Amino acid sequence: MELNISLAPEILFKIGSFPVSNSFFWMVVVSISLMILILTIRYKFKQVPGRTQAAFEILIEGGLDFVQSIIEDKDIAKKVFPLVFTLFLFIMLANLITFIPGSAVVLESGEGKVSLFRAVMSDYGIVIVMTLVAVITAQIVAIISFGPFGYLGKYFNFSGMKEFFSELFRGKLKFGLLAQGFLDIFLGLMDIVGEIAKIVSLSFRLFGNIFAGEVLGMVMLFLMPWFLPLPFQFLSLLTAVVQAFVFAVLTLMFISLALKIDDEDLNEKATV
Amino acid sequence: MEEVEGLKYIAAALSIGLGAIGSGIGEGMIAAKALEAIGRNPEAGGKITPLIFVTMAITESTAIYSLVVSLIILFG
Numbered sequence: 001m002e003l004n005i006s007l008a009p010e011i012l013f014k015i016g017s018f019p020v021s022n023s024f025f026w027m028v029v030v031s032i033s034l035m036i037l038i039l040t041i042r043y044k045f046k047q048v049p050g051r052t053q054a055a056f057e058i059l060i061e062g063g064l065d066f067v068q069s070i071i072e073d074k075d076i077a078k079k080v081f082p083l084v085f086t087l088f089l090f091i092m093l094a095n096l097i098t099f100i101p102g103s104a105v106v107l108e109s110g111e112g113k114v115s116l117f118r119a120v121m122s123d124y125g126i127v128i129v130m131t132l133v134a135v136i137t138a139q140i141v142a143i144i145s146f147g148p149f150g151y152l153g154k155y156f157n158f159s160g161m162k163e164f165f166s167e168l169f170r171g172k173l174k175f176g177l178l179a180q181g182f183l184d185i186f187l188g189l190m191d192i193v194g195e196i197a198k199i200v201s202l203s204f205r206l207f208g209n210i211f212a213g214e215v216l217g218m219v220m221l222f223l224m225p226w227f228l229p230l231p232f233q234f235l236s237l238l239t240a241v242v243q244a245f246v247f248a249v250l251t252l253m254f255i256s257l258a259l260k261i262d263d264e265d266l267n268e269k270a271t272v
Numbered sequence: 273m274e275e276v277e278g279l280k281y282i283a284a285a286l287s288i289g290l291g292a293i294g295s296g297i298g299e300g301m302i303a304a305k306a307l308e309a310i311g312r313n314p315e316a317g318g319k320i321t322p323l324i325f326v327t328m329a330i331t332e333s334t335a336i337y338s339l340v341v342s343l344i345i346l347f348g
Binding site for chain 2: 006
């Protein structure tokens with residue numbers, strides 16, 4: 001049994017010194033087809049919708065309703081919606097396009113045989129870029145909603161220590177406040193780790209699911225062709241849609257967490 | 273050298289095998305609780321179902337990490 005599985009995408013051809021891998025090629029195909037689809041609907045917009053327009057209207061209305069149910073502010077929801085929904089549509093189309101038959105097409109290149117098809121999201125480079133876009137957007141939203149000092153204060157939290165020293169100058173030694181101060185600093189530093197863990201978890205979840213689906217399908221195809229891969233194909237059809245949904249929803253959650261001011265902060269502001 | 277190859281396969285198998293235990297239990301608990309909730313209040317089914325998918329995918333992620341680790345051991 002010889003399986004040809006590699007974590008890195010295979011390079012199809014080179015434009016100048018820029019290597020074009022099979023997953024990059026399909027990413028461009030997916031993006032362009034998505035743009036053409038949306039633009040045709042946009043310019044053939046009718047009062048009485050046709051079939052495709054009606055389908056898209058249902059999809060977009062449902063998405064906007066869902067975003068509003070989480071963000072709760074209509075104007076902000078309309079600002080967040082394009083990013084989240086584009087991520088959802090792009091990931092879903094990129095995952096579903098792998099179910100078009102003909103995945104076994106092989107190109108002869110200089111070094112040997114290279115398969116033309118590869119799931120876009122099984123290339124870690126593309127997934128990490130999308131994750132960075134999502135996480136950095138959430139960070140920028142947090143900076144805007146908390147202000148730069150409030151944002152930094154969330155991670156470098158010295159308010160407990162300040163209280164301890166102000167009590168110390170008054171001649172009172174309170175060890176409980178000291179412990180609280182150290183705990184605050186430690187929790188703030190753990191929040192930084194949490195932000196980095198967001199990048200890792202969000203990207204590996206999508207990449208791992210799609211890549212594992214591909215490998216699983218391939219192994220099952222070797223074990224017993226025709227019949228055994230079928231249930232797993234259905235399973236990965238479900239995964240394709242659910243993972244796109246999860247990626248978009250988690251991006252939405254990060255942004256909505258960045259928008260919200262904690263109740264504790266509100267209490268602190270009320271007391272100060 | 274062959275021993276090292278064999279150890280690689282054992283490591284990959286242990287990685288995914290042990291990593292899947294926790295998320296298997298977790299997903300089972302999510303499904304059980306969600307079905308219980310839908311059984312008690314069938315009208316809430318529409319609200320609960322998307323949350324099932326999201327939470328399951330989050331719970332599944334630890335298993336996916338170990339799967340990625342074992343795939344890297346095998347093919348990386």
